Amino acid sequence: xxxxxxxxxxxxxxxxxxxxxxxxxxxxxxxxxxxxxxxxxxxxxxxxxxxxxxxxxxxxxxxxxxxxxxxxxxxxxxxxxxxxxxxxxxxxxxxxxxxxxxxxxxxxxxxxxxxxxxxxxxxxxxxxxxxxxxxxxxxxxxxxxxxxxxxxxxxxxxxxxxxxxxxxxxxxxxxxxxxxxxxxxxxxxxxxxxxxxxxxxxxxxxxxxxxxxxxxxxxxxxxxxxxxxxxxxxxxxxxxxxxxxxxxxxxxxxxxxxxxxxxxxxxxxxxxxxxxxxxxxxxxxxxxxxxxxxxxxxxxxxxxxxxxxxxxxxxx
Amino acid sequence: xxxxxxxxxxxxxxxxxxxxxxxxxxxxxxxxxxxxxxxxxxxxxxxxxxxxxxxxxxxxxxxxxxxxxxxxxxxxxxxxxxxxxxxxxxxxxxxxxxxxxxxxxxxxxxxxxxxxxxxxxxxxxxxxxxxxxxxxxxxxxxxxxxxxxxxxxxxxxxxxxxxxxxxxxxxxxxxxxxxxxxxxxxxxxxxxxxxxxxxxxxxxxxxxxxxxxxxxxxxxxxxxxxxxxxxxxxxxxxxxxxxxxxxxxxxxxxxxxxxxxxx
Numbered sequence: 367x368x369x370x371x372x373x374x375x376x377x378x379x380x381x382x383x384x385x386x387x388x389x390x391x392x393x394x395x396x397x398x399x400x401x402x403x404x405x406x407x408x409x410x411x412x413x414x415x416x417x418x419x420x421x422x423x424x425x426x427x428x429x430x431x432x433x434x435x436x437x438x439x440x441x442x443x444x445x446x447x448x449x450x451x452x453x454x455x456x457x458x459x460x461x462x463x464x465x466x467x468x469x470x471x472x473x474x475x476x477x478x479x480x481x482x483x484x485x486x487x488x489x490x491x492x493x494x495x496x497x498x499x500x501x502x503x504x505x506x507x508x509x510x511x512x513x514x515x516x517x518x519x520x521x522x523x524x525x526x527x528x529x530x531x532x533x534x535x536x537x538x539x540x541x542x543x544x545x546x547x548x549x550x551x552x553x554x555x556x557x558x559x560x561x562x563x564x565x566x567x568x569x570x571x572x573x574x575x576x577x578x579x580x581x582x583x584x585x586x587x588x589x590x591x592x593x594x595x596x597x598x599x600x601x602x603x604x605x606x607x608x609x610x611x612x613x614x615x616x617x618x619x620x621x622x623x624x625x626x627x628x629x630x631x632x633x634x635x636x637x638x639x640x641x642x643x644x645x646x647x648x649x650x651x652x653x654x655x656x657x658x659x660x661x662x663x664x665x666x667x668x669x670x671x672x673x674x675x676x677x678x679x680x681x682x
Numbered sequence: 683x684x685x686x687x688x689x690x691x692x693x694x695x696x697x698x699x700x701x702x703x704x705x706x707x708x709x710x711x712x713x714x715x716x717x718x719x720x721x722x723x724x725x726x727x728x729x730x731x732x733x734x735x736x737x738x739x740x741x742x743x744x745x746x747x748x749x750x751x752x753x754x755x756x757x758x759x760x761x762x763x764x765x766x767x768x769x770x771x772x773x774x775x776x777x778x779x780x781x782x783x784x785x786x787x788x789x790x791x792x793x794x795x796x797x798x799x800x801x802x803x804x805x806x807x808x809x810x811x812x813x814x815x816x817x818x819x820x821x822x823x824x825x826x827x828x829x830x831x832x833x834x835x836x837x838x839x840x841x842x843x844x845x846x847x848x849x850x851x852x853x854x855x856x857x858x859x860x861x862x863x864x865x866x867x868x869x870x871x872x873x874x875x876x877x878x879x880x881x882x883x884x885x886x887x888x889x890x891x892x893x894x895x896x897x898x899x900x901x902x903x904x905x906x907x908x909x910x911x912x913x914x915x916x917x918x919x920x921x922x923x924x925x926x927x928x929x930x931x932x933x934x935x936x937x938x939x940x941x942x943x944x945x
Contacts, residue, residue, distance in 0.1 A: 436943070441790065441944075442942050442944055464791060465793045467791065469787075469788065469791035471787040473784055473787075474788070475787070476788060478783075480692070484688075488688050489792055491684040492684070492793055527788070530788065540791075
C-alpha cells in the first residue's frame with residue numbers, strides 16, 4: 367500500500383526547472399575596452415522534483431546551488447529558462463506559490479529583537495501555523511522559543527528557522543543546508559521529520575554538503591558544478607552504477623597505467639604495489655574486463671565506491 | 683497590517699524617546715526666555731548680519747524680541763536639523779539594514795507582496811514621525827501658558843503639520859535611495875547627499891543671487907516662516923511637498939517590488 371502511494375506521488379512534478387540561466391553582472395565594451403564583469407550563477411540547468419520525494423542538491427561552494435534556490439523563490443531575475451512550482455510560474459504566481467512553501471536559507475538570519483514565539487506568531491499571519499504540528503516540533507527541537515533570537519546559539523537559531531519553515535506543514539520545502547550547525551542528535555531528529563513529511567506526501571528540495579545526510583534522507587540527487595547540472599540520479603543507483611573500485615593483482619606482466627587510463631570507463635589507475643593496481647571505473651566495466659583477459663591475473667576484486675568517493679569524483 | 687503593528691510595537695522605545703528628546707528644546711527655550719527677553723533687542727541687531735541671515739534662512743526674519751519669534755526661530759531650526767538627520771538615517775535603512783542582516787530572505791518567502799511589506803514598514807516611520815510635531819505642540823501649549831505669553835495655536839498646528847509633511851516627503855526620498863542601493867552605506871550616502879544638498883540649497887537660496895535654488899528644495903515649501911506669514915497652511919506648498927512624497931514613495935515601492943534581490 368505504501369509503495370502504491372509513493373508511486374502515485376512520484377507521477378507529479380512539484381518543481382520543474384528548465385534551462386535555467388542566471389548570469390550576474392554586466393560587461394560593457396566601450397572603445398574596445400571591457401568594463402564590468404559577468405559571473406555565471408547557473409547555466410542551462412534543468413531538473414524536476416517529484417511530489418513526495420526528497421531531492422538532494424549538491425555541489426561545491428559557488429557551484430550555483432543557492433542561486434538556483436533563490437531563482438526558484440523569484441528573488442533573482444533569470445536570463446533564460448523557466449521555473450514552475452506546482453505548475454505555476456515562479457514569477458507571475460509567486461504569492462500563490464509562497465502560500466505552499468517553507469524555506470530555510472543557507473545563511474539563516476532572523477530578527478534579533480524577536481523571541482522565537484513572537485516570530486512564529488508574526489509569520490503565522492502570513493502562512494497559518496499548524497498548531498498541533500508546532501507542538502510536535504517543540505517536543506523535537508530543544509531551542510527555547512521564549513528567548514530573544516540574539517541570545518540563542520547558531521544551532522538553536524537554526525532550529526528556530528527549521529521550526530518556522532515546517533510549522534505550517536507546507537507542501538514543498540526548500541532547505542539550503544538545513545542541518546548546518548545542528549548537533550548530531552538534532553540533525554538526526556530533523557532527518558526523521560523530513561522522512562515523516564515525505565511519507566505524508568510533502569516534497570523536499572534540500573542542499574547539503576553532508577553526504578551521510580544525503581544518503582540517509584534523499585531519494586534522488588542532482589549535482590551542480592560551475593553552474594551546470596552534471597548529474598541527476600537516484601541515490602540507490604548511484605553507488606552501484608556510477609563508480610566501482612577494482613583491485614587487480616597480476617602474476618607476471620603488469621600493464622602500464624597510461625594504457626589503462628586510456629580505456630574510456632577507467633577514471634584513474636594507481637599502483638598499490640609492484641603487482642597490484644587500484645582502478646576507479648565509471649559505469650561500464652566490461653571494456654576493462656576484456657582488456658584484462660590479455661594478462662594473467664592473481665586476484666580481482668570489484669567493490670562499489672562509497673558515496674563520498676562518488677561525490678568527490680564529481681566535485682573535482 | 684501585521685507588519686505595521688508588529689514593528690510599531692517593537693520600535694516603541696526609539697520611536698517615542700527620540701521625538702521626546704528633540705521636543706525638549708521647547709521647555710529649554712521657555713526656561714531661558716524670561717532672562718533672554720531683556721537682551722533680545724541687542725541679539726536681534728546681531729542677527730541682521732547677512733551671514734546669519736543666510737544661515738538661519740527664513741527663520742532669521744523672525745522678530746526674536748517676542749516669544750513667538752524666539753520660539754519659531756529655535757524650534758524651527760532645531761526641528762529642521764532633526765528632520766535632516768531622521769530622514770537620512772531611518773527610511774534609507776528600512777530595507778538596506780534587512781539586506782545587511784540577511785533577514786529579508788525568510789520574510790519574503792512568505793506570501794506578502796514586497797511593496798506592501800515596505801509600505802507597512804514605512805508607515806511605522808511615518809507614525810512615529812507624527813510624535814515630533816505632536817510633542818512640540820504639547821510642550822508649546824504648556825510652556826506658553828506657564829510663561830503667560832501668547833502663541834497662535836492654529837498656526838502652530840499648521841506649522842507642525844508642515845514639519846510632518848517634510849518628514850514624509852524627505853523620508854520617502856530616503857526610502858527610494860534604500861531600495862535602489864540595498865546596502866546601508868551606499869543608501870545612507872545617497873540619501874544624505876540628496877537631503878543635505880536640498881538643505882544647503884535652501885540656505886544658499888537666502889543669498890540674493892542664488893534665490894532660484896530655493897525652488898528646487900522641499901525645505902522651501904511649507905516652511906514655518908511661510909506658514910506664519912500666510913497665517914495657516916499654504917495649499918500650493920502642501921501639494922508640492924505631498925506630491926514629492928507620494929511620487930518618491932510610489933517609486934520606492936515599485937523599485938522594491940520589481941528589482942532582484944541579488945546580494
